[in-house]
Amino acid sequence: MNKIVMVKSVKSQNSQNDFCVNLKNLSDKELYLICKKWGAAALAARRKFAGLLPEIYAREMAEREKGRSWLKKRGFLSVYEFAAKLAGMSREQVDLVLRLEKRFEDKTILHSALVSGEVSANKLARVVSIATSENQHDLLGKIETLSSRALEVFVKDFKNQNGLTETKTGDESLHVQTFKLEKNDLQVQTLESEINFDLELADDVKKNLLEMKKKGIDINQILRAFLNERKEKLEQEKSRIVEKQIQKRDDRAIIGMPANRYIPIEVRRVVIKEFGNKCSIPGCNRPAENLHHEKGFAIDQCHDPRYLKPLCRGHHELAHAGSFARAVILCSLSIDAPKQKCLSRRNRMQIPHLPAAA
Numbered sequence: 001m002n003k004i005v006m007v008k009s010v011k012s013q014n015s016q017n018d019f020c021v022n023l024k025n026l027s028d029k030e031l032y033l034i035c036k037k038w039g040a041a042a043l044a045a046r047r048k049f050a051g052l053l054p055e056i057y058a059r060e061m062a063e064r065e066k067g068r069s070w071l072k073k074r075g076f077l078s079v080y081e082f083a084a085k086l087a088g089m090s091r092e093q094v095d096l097v098l099r100l101e102k103r104f105e106d107k108t109i110l111h112s113a114l115v116s117g118e119v120s121a122n123k124l125a126r127v128v129s130i131a132t133s134e135n136q137h138d139l140l141g142k143i144e145t146l147s148s149r150a151l152e153v154f155v156k157d158f159k160n161q162n163g164l165t166e167t168k169t170g171d172e173s174l175h176v177q178t179f180k181l182e183k184n185d186l187q188v189q190t191l192e193s194e195i196n197f198d199l200e201l202a203d204d205v206k207k208n209l210l211e212m213k214k215k216g217i218d219i220n221q222i223l224r225a226f227l228n229e230r231k232e233k234l235e236q237e238k239s240r241i242v243e244k245q246i247q248k249r250d251d252r253a254i255i256g257m258p259a260n261r262y263i264p265i266e267v268r269r270v271v272i273k274e275f276g277n278k279c280s281i282p283g284c285n286r287p288a289e290n291l292h293h294e295k296g297f298a299i300d301q302c303h304d305p306r307y308l309k310p311l312c313r314g315h316h317e318l319a320h321a322g323s324f325a326r327a328v329i330l331c332s333l334s335i336d337a338p339k340q341k342c343l344s345r346r347n348r349m350q351i352p353h354l355p356a357a358a
């Protein structure tokens with residue numbers, strides 16, 4: 001902070017050399033802070049400018065009807081040149097803002113957020129396909145609190161949950177048309193995608209299964225029994241680990257030590273055995289990056305594998321923002337997860353080597 005003041009005072013002396021020397025004296029942290037400060041200011045200014053474009057465009061159109069040009073009068077050939085020269089905006093960004101403004105004509109809250117520059121057009125574009133007059137207020141709340149990644153995940157979940165699918169024609173975000181599918185259509189789609197999923201069975205396994213089938217052995221029965229046995233073993237393993245974890249926690253409590261926040265390797269292993277290395281939210285196939293405490297570590301001070309779920313970054317953010325309630329009713333996670341620290345950095349997924357037998 002002191003250094004920022006220093007940079008300003010140096011600037012006021014109008015000495016470029018001193019300014020550069022002092023910049024060199026900044027620590028990495030101070031330099032990064034200054035970059036973040038001006039970067040945020042630049043983005044905010046760009047949003048404000050972008051919000052003005054629909055009005056500029058409307059005035060240009062009104063003037064053209066009278067045979068004049070608002071833009072040419074000011075030395076610009078088009079709204080694109082206007083936006084590029086004054087704010088460094090690309091043609092695509094201008095198109096995005098103008099299209100969004102049209103799409104939000106009947107959604108006053110989102111419209112106002114766009115033209116006031118309150119939120120970015122890019123974030124608004126992510127929700128445009130699910131926005132309605134009824135949900136626009138809630139959506140604005142999501143836009144304001146979630147990162148772009150989490151917002152994307154939220155919109156995808158919302159569509160899955162409501163049986164919506166999309167077709168894209170050309171433009172990434174604004175030409176999206178949303179269709180409602182019947183429940184049966186969804187079931188057929190899911191089944192087809194599962195059938196097409198390649199199990200990548202090894203040749204020896206395929207050979208064994210085929211031989212068994214030829215002998216009239218019910219392969220499905222064998223596989224079902226195997227899967228049930230695996231499930232039971234997992235439950236037993238989890239119960240054993242829970243007991244151990246509770247014992248450890250209580251032992252530490254007796255001698256006045258706080259619970260260990262690091263998730264032990266055996267807990268990680270059993271969770272990954274159960275869920276694999278993908279996000280545990282149904283339908284989400286993104287890589288898992290965090291082990292999330294459904295109950296919140298602060299509550300039971302225990303790494304209970306029954307309540308630990310691997311989540312992708314987007315779903316992890318949604319879990320902490322309490323956004324599952326509306327977005328992922330289908331999911332197995334607790335709804336309305338409280339806002340709490342989940343030791344994100346410490347508990348990033350560190351996928352241990354899994355034993356060969358699951």
Ligand SMILES: [Zn+2]
Pocket residue numbers: 290291292293316319320341342343
């Ligand atoms: Zn978490």
Ligand SMILES: [Zn+2]
Pocket residue numbers: 279280281284285286311312313314315
């Ligand atoms: Zn996910």
